[in-house]
Amino acid sequence: MRRVYALLLAAAMVVAAGCGGAPSGSGGLDDGKTIKIGFIGPLSGDVKSYGVSAFNGFELALEQAGYKAGDFTIEYVKDDDRGRPEEGTNLAIKQITQDGVKAIVGSVTSDVTKAVSEIANQHGVVMITGTATADTVTVDDQGKRKPFVFRTCFLDSTQGKVAAKFALEELGKKTAAILYDKGNPYTVGLAEAFKSAFVAGGGQIVAEESYGRDDTDFSAIVTKVATANPEVLYLPDYYNKVSLIGQAVRAKGLDVVLLGADGWDSTDLDFQIMDGGYFTAHYSPTEPREAVQKFVQAYREKYGSDPDSFAALVYDATNMLLEAIRQAGTDDPDKIREALQNLKDFPAVGGDLSFDANGNPVKDVTIQKVNKDGTFEFVTKITP
Numbered sequence: 001m002r003r004v005y006a007l008l009l010a011a012a013m014v015v016a017a018g019c020g021g022a023p024s025g026s027g028g029l030d031d032g033k034t035i036k037i038g039f040i041g042p043l044s045g046d047v048k049s050y051g052v053s054a055f056n057g058f059e060l061a062l063e064q065a066g067y068k069a070g071d072f073t074i075e076y077v078k079d080d081d082r083g084r085p086e087e088g089t090n091l092a093i094k095q096i097t098q099d100g101v102k103a104i105v106g107s108v109t110s111d112v113t114k115a116v117s118e119i120a121n122q123h124g125v126v127m128i129t130g131t132a133t134a135d136t137v138t139v140d141d142q143g144k145r146k147p148f149v150f151r152t153c154f155l156d157s158t159q160g161k162v163a164a165k166f167a168l169e170e171l172g173k174k175t176a177a178i179l180y181d182k183g184n185p186y187t188v189g190l191a192e193a194f195k196s197a198f199v200a201g202g203g204q205i206v207a208e209e210s211y212g213r214d215d216t217d218f219s220a221i222v223t224k225v226a227t228a229n230p231e232v233l234y235l236p237d238y239y240n241k242v243s244l245i246g247q248a249v250r251a252k253g254l255d256v257v258l259l260g261a262d263g264w265d266s267t268d269l270d271f272q273i274m275d276g277g278y279f280t281a282h283y284s285p286t287e288p289r290e291a292v293q294k295f296v297q298a299y300r301e302k303y304g305s306d307p308d309s310f311a312a313l314v315y316d317a318t319n320m321l322l323e324a325i326r327q328a329g330t331d332d333p334d335k336i337r338e339a340l341q342n343l344k345d346f347p348a349v350g351g352d353l354s355f356d357a358n359g360n361p362v363k364d365v366t367i368q369k370v371n372k373d374g375t376f377e378f379v380t381k382i383t384p
Contacts, residue, residue, distance in 0.1 A: 033071050034072065034073045034075055035074060035075070035103075035325060035331045036075045036099060036100055036101045037076050037077075037101055037104065037105060038077045038078075038079065038091075038095040038096075038101040038104040039054075039055060039077070039079070039106055040091050040104060040106035040112075041055055041106045042080065042081055042083035042107070042109065043055065043078075043080035043082075044080055044082050045082040045083040045084070046238070046240055047238055047239075047240070048083075049268045050108045050109070050131065050238075050310045051083075053266075053308050053310040053314075054106070054130060054131060054310045054313075054314040055078065056303055056307070056311050057299075057310065057313070057316075057318065058105055058314050058315070058317075058318050060298060060311075060315055061319045061322065062074060062076065064298070065319070065322050069321075069322040069323075070326035070327075070329055072325055072326075072331065074322070074325075077099045077101060079091040079095065081107055081112050081116075083108075083109055083112060084112065085111050085112050085115040086115070087112070088107050088112035088115040088116045089115045091116075092104065092116045092119035096119065101125065102126070102331050102333050102336065103128070103321055103333065104116065104120055104126070105127075105129070105130070105317055105318055105321060106127075106314075108131050108310065108314075109131075109132065109186065109238075110132045110133055110134035110156070110189075111134075111185055112132075113132030114132070114134060114137055114185070117137055117138070117146055117149045118146075120148055121146040121147070121148045121149055124333055125148060125333050126336050126340065128149075128320065128321050129149075129153070129317065130152050130153060130310065130314035130317035130318075131153050131310050131313050132153070133151075133153050133159065133186065133261075133262065134156055134185050134186055134189055135155050135156055135189060136185075137149065138150065138151060138359040139358055145357065145358050145359070146359075147337065148337050149359055150317075150320075150355060151317070152313050152316045152317045152320065152348070152350060152353060152361055153262070153282055153313050154282065154360075154384075156186065156189035156190045156261075157193045158193075158384045159190065159262065159280040160191070160192070160194040160196075160197060160236070161197040162280055162365040162382045162384055163197075163236075163259055163260075164193075164196075164197035164201060164203070165201065165382060166280075166367055166382060167198065167203070167257075168201045168202065168203055169201075170367075171232070171257060173203070173232045173257065174203050174204060175203065175204050175206050175229075175230045175231045175232070176194075176203060176205055176206070176231065176233070177205070177206055177207035177208065177209075177225045177230035177233050177256075178195060178205060178207070178209075179209050179210070179211065179218075179222075179237075180236055181211060181212070181237055182211070182212065183212060183213050184213060184237070186236070186237075186263070187236045187237050187263075190261050191236055206228040206230050207224060209224055218247075218248040219248050219251070219252070222245070222249055222251075223252065230256055231256065232257045232259050233249065233256045233258055233259065234259050235258060235260045236260060236261045236263070237260070237261075237263055238263040238266075239265070239266035239269040240268065242258075242260055242263070242264060242269070243269060243270035243273055243274065246258060246270060246273040246277075247273055250273055257276070257278070258276070259277065259279065260278070260279040260280075261280050262279065262280060262282060264277070264281075264370070265282075265308045265310065265368070265376070266308060266310075267305070269370065271370060271372050271374045274370045275370055276372075277369070277370045278379065279368055279370070280365050280366070280367060281365075281366045281367070282309040282350055282363075282365075283309055283313075283366055284366050285306045285307060285376075286378045287366070287378050292312075295307065295315065295349045312349045312350065315349060316348040316349050316350050316353065320340065320343060320346055320348070320353065321336075323339075324336050324339040324343060325339075327339040340355070341355055341359070343355065351363050364381040364382060364384075365381065365382050365384060366378065366379075366381050367380050367382060
């Protein structure tokens with residue numbers, strides 16, 4: 001497996017003529033065996049930073065593989081869901097019924113990905129997300145497995161527990177407050193997991209407040225939090241929202257450690273405001289492991305910046321899909337699904353990956369620190 005992956009990574013980077021800006025692309029000569037895969041992500045809207053990074057990881061993996069998976073030439077369809085579940089549903093239907101994709105990489109946020117996963121699973125089309133962490137992505141609300149759905153990221157329940165463990169054991173804090181978006185399954189799940197683990201570990205939740213998706217003024221709820229005087233403020237939301245909350249925290253002069261989740265992992269985070277905060281992440285570009293540094297170097301050469309977790313996770317997801325197609329030797333989605341489920345210790349940027357019975361990876365969680373100079377600092381890795 002490692003040898004095959006090394007060959008994929010060593011393949012010459014080939015960009016298809018006419019691919020740039022077009023809805024689909026491929027590299028190399030078409031030998032008559034072509035398979036089409038889809039990319040769905042938020043390339044515009046509130047969290048477009050995530051979508052752009054995700055597509056970069058997708059594109060880099062395809063280029064390094066020469067747009068090939070075994071004997072198959074890869075063509076792709078790229079669509080923008082704008083971070084909206086209804087868009088994700090419509091695009092998944094379009095890609096499957098009109099474009100004829102046999103697999104989908106995406107989406108990015110959990111609420112959209114859940115919508116896409118329902119369509120993919122109903123149609124028997126493989127879907128692998130790099131970044132959707134909600135527990136009910138690969139299983140339904142009753143906990144039943146969606147057999148065609150996979151992911152390369154850890155679950156919200158996992159990173160919530162690790163954040164609590166870090167606060168208690170590494171930071172030595174015993175009191176915490178939580179602010180979360182009551183309408184977003186991502187933030188709700190994280191808040192619940194953190195709360196449960198923090199209390200079970202001997203900590204106390206002294207304040208818990210919710211807000212709406214479109215709220216921009218957080219002065220009132222931060223004032224409520226200030227009266228409780230927590231040592232840690234857990235903010236499990238995306239970079240744009242936590243930056244606004246951070247501004248309210250700083251304006252109030254609240255002396256508290258800011259702690260969050262993988263939604264912080266964006267170059268658009270307000271680094272000055274969030275300086276000194278910590279968050280759970282899937283990888284760190286400063287981790288010295290060889291697989292990480294090779295990926296970071298290739299990404300820098302192509303895009304001129306360091307890759308965030310979204311780029312790394314989708315890069316891994318795309319490479320795992322390509323390997324599954326190669327092993328399956330067919331464009332039959334059911335055979336590709338079977339090959340993907342059976343991949344063992346696949347050498348990825350996020351570590352050696354295998355899937356559990358629910359299509360989720362078992363992996364350590366990285367802790368990163370925010371620096372005001374616009375960088376993230378690798379702190380440690382924690383086993384859930």
